[in-house]
Amino acid sequence: MNTATALQMCLLVPALGAAGIVAAGRWPNLRETVTLVTAAALFVCVLAVLAGLLDGDVPTVVLAEPLPGLPLALRPEPLGVLFALLASGLWLVTSVYSIGYMRAKQEAHQTRFYLCFAIALVGAMGVALASNLLTLFVFYEVLTLSTYPLVAHAGTPEAIRGARTYLGILLATSIGLFLPAILWTYSVAGTLDFRPGGVLAGHLGPVETALLLGLFVLGIGKAAVMPVHRWLPAAMVAPTPVSALLHAVAVVKAGVFTITKVVIYIFGLEFLAGVPAERILVYVAGFTVVASSIVALRQDNLKRLLAYSTIGQLSYIVLAAMVLTPLAEIGAAIHMVAHGVAKITLFFTAGAIYVAAGKTRVSELDGIAHRMPWTLTAFAVGALSMVGVPPTAGFVSKWYIIAGAFQNDLYFVLVVLILSTGLNAAYFLPIIHRAFFRPETVVPKYDHGEAPWPMVAALVFTATLTLLFFFFNGPVVDLEKSIVRPS
Amino acid sequence: MEHLQVLLVVVPLLAAPVCALLPGRRMPWLFATVVAWAAFAMAVALALQVRASGVLSYALGDWAAPWGIEYRLDAANALVQLLVAAIAAVVLPYAGRSVAREVDPARQGGFYSALLLLIAGLLGIAATGDAFNVFVFLEISSLSTYTLIAMGRDRRALTAAFRYLIMGTIGATFYLIGVGLLYAMTGTLNMADLAERLPAVSDTRTVHTAVAFIVAGLCLKIALFPLHLWLPNAYAYAPSAVTALMAATSTKVAVYVLIRFVYTVLGADFAFGELSLAAVLLGLAVLGMLTASVVALTQPDAKRLLAYSSVAQVGYMVLGLSLASVTGLTAALLHMMNHALMKSALFMALGCVAYRLGGTAVADLRGLGRSMPWTMAAFVGGGLSLIGVPLTVGFISKWYLVLAALEQGRWILVAAVVASSLLAVAYIWRIVEVAYFQGPARADVKEAPWSLLVPTWILVLANFWLGIDTRATVGLAGEAARTLLGAGP
Numbered sequence: 002m003n004t005a006t007a008l009q010m011c012l013l014v015p016a017l018g019a020a021g022i023v024a025a026g027r028w029p030n031l032r033e034t035v036t037l038v039t040a041a042a043l044f045v046c047v048l049a050v051l052a053g054l055l056d057g058d059v060p061t062v063v064l065a066e067p068l069p070g071l072p073l074a075l076r077p078e079p080l081g082v083l084f085a086l087l088a089s090g091l092w093l094v095t096s097v098y099s100i101g102y103m104r105a106k107q108e109a110h111q112t113r114f115y116l117c118f119a120i121a122l123v124g125a126m127g128v129a130l131a132s133n134l135l136t137l138f139v140f141y142e143v144l145t146l147s148t149y150p151l152v153a154h155a156g157t158p159e160a161i162r163g164a165r166t167y168l169g170i171l172l173a174t175s176i177g178l179f180l181p182a183i184l185w186t187y188s189v190a191g192t193l194d195f196r197p198g199g200v201l202a203g204h205l206g207p208v209e210t211a212l213l214l215g216l217f218v219l220g221i222g223k224a225a226v227m228p229v230h231r232w233l234p235a236a237m238v239a240p241t242p243v244s245a246l247l248h249a250v251a252v253v254k255a256g257v258f259t260i261t262k263v264v265i266y267i268f269g270l271e272f273l274a275g276v277p278a279e280r281i282l283v284y285v286a287g288f289t290v291v292a293s294s295i296v297a298l299r300q301d302n303l304k305r306l307l308a309y310s311t312i313g314q315l316s317y318i319v320l321a322a323m324v325l326t327p328l329a330e331i332g333a334a335i336h337m338v339a340h341g342v343a344k345i346t347l348f349f350t351a352g353a354i355y356v357a358a359g360k361t362r363v364s365e366l367d368g369i370a371h372r373m374p375w376t377l378t379a380f381a382v383g384a385l386s387m388v389g390v391p392p393t394a395g396f397v398s399k400w401y402i403i404a405g406a407f408q409n410d411l412y413f414v415l416v417v418l419i420l421s422t423g424l425n426a427a428y429f430l431p432i433i434h435r436a437f438f439r440p441e442t443v444v445p446k447y448d449h450g451e452a453p454w455p456m457v458a459a460l461v462f463t464a465t466l467t468l469l470f471f472f473f474n475g476p477v478v479d480l481e482k483s484i485v486r487p488s
Numbered sequence: 489m490e491h492l493q494v495l496l497v498v499v500p501l502l503a504a505p506v507c508a509l510l511p512g513r514r515m516p517w518l519f520a521t522v523v524a525w526a527a528f529a530m531a532v533a534l535a536l537q538v539r540a541s542g543v544l545s546y547a548l549g550d551w552a553a554p555w556g557i558e559y560r561l562d563a564a565n566a567l568v569q570l571l572v573a574a575i576a577a578v579v580l581p582y583a584g585r586s587v588a589r590e591v592d593p594a595r596q597g598g599f600y601s602a603l604l605l606l607i608a609g610l611l612g613i614a615a616t617g618d619a620f621n622v623f624v625f626l627e628i629s630s631l632s633t634y635t636l637i638a639m640g641r642d643r644r645a646l647t648a649a650f651r652y653l654i655m656g657t658i659g660a661t662f663y664l665i666g667v668g669l670l671y672a673m674t675g676t677l678n679m680a681d682l683a684e685r686l687p688a689v690s691d692t693r694t695v696h697t698a699v700a701f702i703v704a705g706l707c708l709k710i711a712l713f714p715l716h717l718w719l720p721n722a723y724a725y726a727p728s729a730v731t732a733l734m735a736a737t738s739t740k741v742a743v744y745v746l747i748r749f750v751y752t753v754l755g756a757d758f759a760f761g762e763l764s765l766a767a768v769l770l771g772l773a774v775l776g777m778l779t780a781s782v783v784a785l786t787q788p789d790a791k792r793l794l795a796y797s798s799v800a801q802v803g804y805m806v807l808g809l810s811l812a813s814v815t816g817l818t819a820a821l822l823h824m825m826n827h828a829l830m831k832s833a834l835f836m837a838l839g840c841v842a843y844r845l846g847g848t849a850v851a852d853l854r855g856l857g858r859s860m861p862w863t864m865a866a867f868v869g870g871g872l873s874l875i876g877v878p879l880t881v882g883f884i885s886k887w888y889l890v891l892a893a894l895e896q897g898r899w900i901l902v903a904a905v906v907a908s909s910l911l912a913v914a915y916i917w918r919i920v921e922v923a924y925f926q927g928p929a930r931a932d933v934k935e936a937p938w939s940l941l942v943p944t945w946i947l948v949l950a951n952f953w954l955g956i957d958t959r960a961t962v963g964l965a966g967e968a969a970r971t972l973l974g975a976g977p
Contacts, residue, residue: 067955067958164925172875176909181902
């Protein structure tokens with residue numbers, strides 16, 4: 002399989018998988034097999050693209066040309082391939098987990114669930130591999146629309162309200178701010194291609210550049226920079242596998258990925274560095290990091306707590322991208338992976354606790370580790386990675402971000418990171434303490450042990466990844482070094 | 489073949505009385521459908537000819553141009569004819585069952601004959617190069633429309649038709665007064681000839697008055713805010729098939745006449761430079777886009793909701809044409825086509841709902857997502873296009889529209905388009921939510937018959953297909969815009 006074919010297959014495989022899921026809708030076992038096979042096949046395709054990229058084979062594949070001179074096209078690039086690898090790899094894990102979760106909960110509309118999941122993956126792949134901003138935008142919207150039914154899945158008034166907030170904010174920001182930003186870029190630069198060094202240099206004055214950057218950062222609502230973060234807690238009404246893969250990995254990482262990509266390939270680091278007002282966005286992201294952690298401190302619902310933690314962690318990536326030094330950009334890329342594997346672990350454990358014990362609140366978790374040791378150990382690993390303690394993945398990325406901030410003498414970033422580390426510890430460590438060291442105060446309604454094995458296997462696997470990434474991050478760092486290498 | 493230009497108008501015109509005489513219920517429908525398809529074939533052939541050889545001219549009755557009536561076909565009106573004929577060719581097969589249920593069985597012959605007259609009138613407006621002839625066809629199409637609306641089963645259709653009759657007649661009369669004044673000043677009715685002779689007398693009060701009458705009259709027919717009051721009731725109470733056809737073609741053809749008049753007869757420099765028409769039109773367009781969208785949000789009936797949305801969408805077209813640039817005009821022409829596609833798809837989906845439920849109140853749509861999955865999926869598809877989601881035609885025209893506004897650095901217009909799109913999200917989603925996430929599936933409601941679904945889905949798929957492969961539409965619209973602005977083909 003050559004790289005061009007592999008690129009097309011990255012979209013085609015999940016699309017065909019979606020069709021297969023509908024066709025097999027009546028036979029749950031067959032349907033889940035289709036999902037698993039599709040996920041595995043997609044991962045292989047992304048690996049093939051990666052292999053091509055490492056060999057220096059970077060084809061551009063044009064899918065269609067809806068606007069003259071603005072094709073829908075794919076082109077692999079290190080940052081995008083990393084995101085694609087992350088999303089497709091974790092889809093496979095999540096699929097295993099979902100089977101355990103959806104069956105144990107006896108959820109309705111499971112075919113619609115798996116179908117939308119597959120379509121969301123088409124969107125994520127398109128975002129990851131897009132060769133220009135228009136293509137990226139198209140798949141960004143595919144991702145938004147395909148995840149709406151997943152958030153509204155339960156069909157309860159609460160779920161519908163949550164889904165309305167979700168769709169409302171994401172569509173309003175993308176149509177209201179992101180699209181005008183794209184059009185503005187096109188009207189001044191005459192192109193929307195992602196190019197090393199950016200396309201905007203010399204076309205815009207400092208004030209306009211800062212405005213445009215502001216439009217991008219707030220318009221890409223999926224990055225959940227305050228004040229456009231409200232959709233993420235609202236999305237927590239979705240079933241847990243959705244929160245895990247989409248609202249910890251695919252959807253939110255699509256947001257920060259897009260911002261990073263726009264900063265590096267549309268603006269260009271050197272061009273932005275010459276624009277002083279760009280600093281404002283560093284402060285906005287820094288504020289988001291701290292403020293979301295403070296909100297998280299006060300949450301009792303575990304999934305909402307994790308959502309606010311995600312908001313903070315996403316802004317780490319935005320912050321790192323805005324530091325504008327090579328090391329910080331690498332830090333941003335690595336944090337996508339580090340936060341992805343750790344946060345999906347945390348959501349997996351939240352879902353496992355919900356399925357096994359029916360508990361959703363932090364205050365109910367006293368002593369639960371004795372009943373679910375594997376799950377809670379995995380939780381501890383994920384939580385430590387959020388804080389950034391070695392030997393977990395979170396430490397590595399934080400290291401690069403801090404190093405990058407030093408390169409640019411941005412001590413504000415340093416202060417934010419230290420504050421955030423303290424706050425993360427302040428809301429995660431008590432949970433661990435509660436689960437492991439407090440006696441079970443309330444006797445549960447029914448005696449329970451661990452959740453079904455597919456769920457436990459999935460969460461142990463991602464927790465292991467979180468630990469392994471600390472030791473074996475070399476290949477990823479090497480891959481991402483090329484995104485900031487001067488062309 | 490050289491008579492094709494006139495045949496396109498004459499065939500449906502002559503078919504109309506024949507249709508009225510046909511017996512039975514199915515015969516008139518079958519006959520009208522065949523005529524519509526024939527018209528479509530002719531329109532396609534003509535559009536291809538125009539693409540190949542540029543402007544086509546046909547002298548009616550062999551009377552040479554400035555004295556006789558000239559049919560003059562360039563990229564712009566070839567496009568409009570194609571649009572009218574294509575929509576008619578899709579709506580007529582759909583009309584069969586929908587009309588059989590919604591219109592008095594005894595009046596089927598009359599109904600289809602009026603429908604053919606409407607089509608003939610619209611095609612005629614697009615075909616002719618004569619300012620007075622436009623008025624004649626405008627009246628043919630309007631009179632048949634009044635009849636068609638009045639045939640709706642709701643008794644309020646009568647008042648709706650009457651209201652449209654009054655407002656439409658005022659509009660047409662204004663147009664006629666304007667053309668009369670121009671004739672007095674120039675002594676000609678041929679549009680090309682008018683364009684040549686006008687500059688000599690353009691600085692007179694008479695010409696200015698004429699322009700005011702013509703523009704105001706046409707704006708009434710277009711339903712530009714605040715002259716839109718006839719439209720919501722007319723759309724809401726007309727039979728479903730009529731609404732679909734009307735929403736897709738009537739206002740669009742009126743927009744075309746405005747474009748033709750402003751760009752070909754008056755010339756962009758005179759209209760926008762000396763008369764500063766843009767100041768008036770832009771303001772009304774923006775106001776219409778925003779207020780009509782807000783009003784749409786509050787409508788309890790889905791058909792009325794879409795009617796108000798149409799008023800808002802007319803704003804986009806007028807906005808595009810008022811920018812007086814190739815990109816802006818391209819956007820206006822594109823949106824003319826694209827809006828026809830999305831609105832007819834949406835109204836046809838609602839027609840399927842009306843076929844089963846007998847009405848289209850938003851509250852009655854509960855649970856239809858599961859009882860009528862294909863119908864509601866079609867509605868969602870059309871709705872996405874209306875919002876302007878990428879990969880639909882709605883995205884393409886909005887892209888050009890915003891680009892045109894950006895070219896001139898008009899940020900307020902960009903903001904208005906964006907705000908109006910967001911309002912579209914809100915009113916479309918209101919229906920989607922009710923249909924999919926509220927209430928249980930309705931066991932008493934079945935999916936609409938396939939003879940309604942297939943035409944609806946053809947249009948829905950066209951919305952997506954032409955949103956991905958835009959070579960034909962953007963090419964044609966761009967060529968038309970360049971011709972109209974005189975920037976060469």
